[in-house]
Amino acid sequence: MLEVKNLEAFYGKSHILHGVRFAIGKGEIVSLLGRNGVGRSTTIKAIMGMVTCAGSVKFKGEELVGLKTFEIAHKGLGYVPENRDIFPTLTVRQNLVLGMKGSTPGERWKEESMFELFPRLQERANTQAGFLSGGEQQMLTLCRTLMGDPDLIMIDEPTEGLAPKIVEQVARLFEEIRKRGISILLVEQKLDIALDISERCYVMGHGQIVFEGSPQDVKKDAAMRKEWLEV
Numbered sequence: 001m002l003e004v005k006n007l008e009a010f011y012g013k014s015h016i017l018h019g020v021r022f023a024i025g026k027g028e029i030v031s032l033l034g035r036n037g038v039g040r041s042t043t044i045k046a047i048m049g050m051v052t053c054a055g056s057v058k059f060k061g062e063e064l065v066g067l068k069t070f071e072i073a074h075k076g077l078g079y080v081p082e083n084r085d086i087f088p089t090l091t092v093r094q095n096l097v098l099g100m101k102g103s104t105p106g107e108r109w110k111e112e113s114m115f116e117l118f119p120r121l122q123e124r125a126n127t128q129a130g131f132l133s134g135g136e137q138q139m140l141t142l143c144r145t146l147m148g149d150p151d152l153i154m155i156d157e158p159t160e161g162l163a164p165k166i167v168e169q170v171a172r173l174f175e176e177i178r179k180r181g182i183s184i185l186l187v188e189q190k191l192d193i194a195l196d197i198s199e200r201c202y203v204m205g206h207g208q209i210v211f212e213g214s215p216q217d218v219k220k221d222a223a224m225r226k227e228w229l230e231v
Contacts, residue, residue, distance in 0.1 A: 001026045001183055002047075002152055007055035009039070009046040016042045017053070018207040024152065029174060029184045031194040033218075033229060034204035040187045041082060043204070044154045048072055048079050059152070074101060078150030082157040082187075084141045088130025092121055095129050095140055099147030108180050114143040117173055135166035142173060152183040159190055171197055191229060195219065203228050 002024040009017035017039050024030045032040045046053040049069045057064040064072050073079070087095055096111055115122035118139045124132060129140060138158060145153060159167045174197050177184060188194040194201065195215035203211035203218070205228045211221070218225065 001028075001060060002185070003056075003058045004043075004047065005056040005058075007043065007046055007053060007057065009042050009051050009053040011042075011051065016051075016207055017046060019055070020204075020207070020209055022202050022209055022212070024183050024185055026151075026183060027178055027181050028200065029178055029186065029198050031186045031188055031198040031201045032204060033188070033191065033194060033201055035229065035231070036189070038204045039207040040204055041156050042207075044079065044156055044185065044187060047154065048077065073148065073150075076149075076151035078145040078148055078153035080141050080145050080153065080155040080158065082160065084137050086129040086132075086137050086140055086144075089128055091126050092129055092132070092140055093125045095144050096147050099144035101148045108149055108182070109143075109146045111147075114146070117176065118143065118169065135162045138162060138166070138170070142170070146177070150182065152185065153177065154185040154187075156187045157189060158186070159188065159193060167193065191218075191225075 005021050007017050007020040020043055032043065034040050042051060045051045047057050049067055049072050053065060055065065059075055059077060062075065064075065087098065096114060120136060121139055121143065124136065129137065132140065142158065158170055171193065174184060186194060186198065195218060198215055201213060201215060201218050202209050210228055211224050
């Protein structure tokens with residue numbers, strides 16, 4: 001579904017990504033692992049057309065490099081940024097509506113679906129999003145992206161700063177997303193969570209992919225974890 005080849009990315013004169021290559025199939029949950037600063041978030045932003053890049057990013061066989069971010073989103077890619085980016089003065093319900101790509105919800109996700117998954121959002125549907133807790137804002141950001149009915153969703157550090165109970169809810173949402181045939185590219189610092197829910201993992205180091213394998217492969221390779229993952 002998503003095929004990235006020889007992806008290079010730059011911030012001004014700084015060369016961040018060096019020939020990144022990976023692929024994601026339909027309905028897969030794939031984690032992009034690595035220490036902070038190795039280029040994981042930049043990879044997602046490059047795919048979404050948010051940073052200067054070169055190389056090839058094909059989604060369902062169509063080249064995305066060179067397209068604008070809104071054009072890429074309309075191709076069926078969803079993006080949940082690490083900083084959440086909710087609209088604080090709008091209500092929960094208004095934030096959800098803004099996630100829609102047209103005047104009507106997509107087939108797989110509707111407002112009622114979001115409220116079933118996260119009853120707390122329904123309780124606060126008419127509350128300004130800026131008054132939500134960090135965990136509630138993370139739920140809202142995920143749900144707002146799903147309201148656009150993406151075929152693949154890229155999620156950057158979704159459990160950062162969340163209470164264990166909210167982390168469990170987020171993990172259940174990922175499984176529900178996968179059941180509906182939607183692929184997930186997950187950037188996650190917490191190794192145990194990533195290995196628990198992913199089918200495959202890529203590890204990044206110095207702006208490139210340095211390891212590919214199953215969660216079991218990651219667990220078995222102590223030398224790789226020490227070199228590229230452990231602090």
